[in-house]
Amino acid sequence: MSVHKTDIKRVTTHVIQEMKTRGEKISCLTAYDYSMAGIVDAAGVELILVGDSASNVMAGHETTLPITIDQMIYHAQSVVRAVKRALVVVDLPFGSYQGNSREALSSAIRIMKESGAHAVKLEGGLEIKDSITRILSAGVPVMGHLGLTPQSIYKFGTYTVRAKEDAEAAKLLEDAKMLEEVGCFSVVLEKIPSKLTKMVSESISIPTVGIGAGPEADGQILVLHDLLGINKAFKPRFLRRYAELNDIMHDAIGNYIKDVKSKSFPSMGESY
Numbered sequence: 001m002s003v004h005k006t007d008i009k010r011v012t013t014h015v016i017q018e019m020k021t022r023g024e025k026i027s028c029l030t031a032y033d034y035s036m037a038g039i040v041d042a043a044g045v046e047l048i049l050v051g052d053s054a055s056n057v058m059a060g061h062e063t064t065l066p067i068t069i070d071q072m073i074y075h076a077q078s079v080v081r082a083v084k085r086a087l088v089v090v091d092l093p094f095g096s097y098q099g100n101s102r103e104a105l106s107s108a109i110r111i112m113k114e115s116g117a118h119a120v121k122l123e124g125g126l127e128i129k130d131s132i133t134r135i136l137s138a139g140v141p142v143m144g145h146l147g148l149t150p151q152s153i154y155k156f157g158t159y160t161v162r163a164k165e166d167a168e169a170a171k172l173l174e175d176a177k178m179l180e181e182v183g184c185f186s187v188v189l190e191k192i193p194s195k196l197t198k199m200v201s202e203s204i205s206i207p208t209v210g211i212g213a214g215p216e217a218d219g220q221i222l223v224l225h226d227l228l229g230i231n232k233a234f235k236p237r238f239l240r241r242y243a244e245l246n247d248i249m250h251d252a253i254g255n256y257i258k259d260v261k262s263k264s265f266p267s268m269g270e271s272y
């Protein structure tokens with residue numbers, strides 16, 4: 001029997017919320033293309049983020065800043081075509097929501113209409129409250145993102161742990177409460193101390209999803225290519241690699257080259 005999209009119970013924002021309520025951890029990963037998204041979804045994660053980390057991982061940029069809304073939509077469309085179960089969230093890219101809530105709404109609407117994704121994610125707190133509120137008022141679910149927000153890398157100057165000082169930690173907690181109050185369904189906490197993650201997760205009713213934020217978040221997210229060991233050079237403390245695909249792929253491709261050179265590929269059985 002073939003499996004149709006409708007045969008599978010989809011993960012919704014309500015499902016994510018219920019998971020926090022009953023204390024079940026939420027597993028999340030990024031994906032940017034059809035083939036990988038299909039594997040990630042079939043493996044059973046609850047949430048797939050079409051992250052603007054595509055700017056680094058897929059396009060080779062140094063930061064997330066250059067990726068455009070058209071490029072995010074292209075990635076999101078590819079992911080949505082593959083996903084049967086997970087909730088698909090798409091990052092609003094740098095410059096598409098910060099200065100103007102009208103522009104934020106039209107960016108979010110473009111992403112939802114053109115990709116078929118289920119929610120959007122925005123980086124920041126009080127500074128972008130108007131944009132978040134306007135998007136939410138159109139019925140688009142919003143995920144927040146606090147702590148290390150890579151779109152602000154030139155303000156921070158480094159990718160080190162955020163909110164170690166009391167003042168920044170207090171602002172982060174206030175921002176998290178604001179995100180809950182205006183109606184966000186979840187919030188990513190990136191690279192902050194575990195103690196602060198615990199405090200935020202206990203202070204708000206919506207799920208927190210951590211990356212480099214310790215075990216106290218309600219869920220965890222990693223960049224798929226990092227978890228799979230595709231980029232050997234990236235080894236931050238928070239990353240656990242579950243495979244060394246770079247080595248496996250390198251060896252496989254090396255073997256192919258060898259077989260082509262030695263004329264052992266293709267064999268007659270692999271020919272017509």
Ligand code: KIV
Binds near residue numbers: 052054091
């Ligand atoms: O773009 C991204 O991949 C992200 C995650 C790291 C949370 O925002």
